[in-house]
Amino acid sequence: MTLDIGDVSRRSGLPPSTLRYYEEKGLISSTGRRGLRRLFDQSILQRLALITLGREAGFSLEEIASMFTPTGKLSIDRKKCLEKADELEHLAKRLVSVSNVLRHTAACRAPSHLECPSFQRYVKVAEKKSHSMAKRK
Amino acid sequence: MTLDIGDVSRRSGLPPSTLRYYEEKGLISSTGRRGLRRLFDQSILQRLALITLGREAGFSLEEIASMFTPTGKLSIDRKKCLEKADELEHLAKRLVSVSNVLRHTAACRAPSHLECPSFQRYVKVAEKKSHSMAKRK
DNA sequence: ATGCAACTTCAAGTCAACTTGAGGTCAAGC
DNA sequence: GCTTGACCTCAAGTTGACTTGAAGTTGCAT
Known part of the structure; x- marks a missing residue:
């Protein structure tokens, strides 16, 4: 029940390069690897939807990152x-x-x-x- | 009843450099010059408010420019x-x-x-x- | 008439958010 | 077993929207 970066890309509409970039910036994280390949959980899709929405609302990636806790939930502040x-x-x-x-x-x-x-x-x-x-x- | 770039800057909250940049991009225009200095009409302020709002709404400067007619009114399209x-x-x-x-x-x-x-x-x-x-x- | 703050141009620099490219890895189907 | 396509890394390039800096000009107050 895990997703390949290609699946996530297709389902979220974001190119793989963007997903890798977001991971690098700490906005998302893969649950593991199969060989070199990143594996993502289903829940990544909701998270990406929120990120995209935040972007459209004019927030910077940094601001958005600060809204998530390290564990992936929304910030409790x-x-x-x-x-x-x-x-x-x-x-x-x-x-x-x-x-x-x-x-x-x-x-x-x-x-x-x-x-x-x-x-x-x-x-x-x-x-x-x-x-x-x-x-x- | 015309404004100096400094006046426009103070009243709109946008730095002079941004105003010159907007002029260069065709988003605004000065009504003339006194010597080298640009002169602006009062109406520039409303226009700048609309531009700023457009930016906040996520439109690019190019898109915004396309919403104005050459004469300065909003597009009639x-x-x-x-x-x-x-x-x-x-x-x-x-x-x-x-x-x-x-x-x-x-x-x-x-x-x-x-x-x-x-x-x-x-x-x-x-x-x-x-x-x-x-x-x- | 002289100083100086506020303007001017034009080229180059900056920043965020990505994208692209070169060169490499891997698993699956033929 | 070998090709193919989807993935990988890492560095460099791109774009939009400005900003900064150098070097020059001008209008107004002293």
């Missing part, structure tokens, strides 16, 4: 978790705002969007950055 | 706008899911999160990628 959660939620809200800006742009017939009040309103929401956001470099 | 809007909304939903995963991790007392049903549920939502998402390299 509750405060940190809640902070990240807030940050993500705020980002999500802003994204919805931009999404609204785009929908408006597609629909609105006003000569210039910059003068349209509803456009203005969306952009205003989108402009607000949270404090934690600012910290992110 | 309605189909493209709606596609991006969907993409953003989907990403936003997934982010909320990760946020939930994190909150759960902070709150749940189960010995292993991987066995907790509500954790599973959140991860399941988070795992789903949209088609458009997959295209994003």
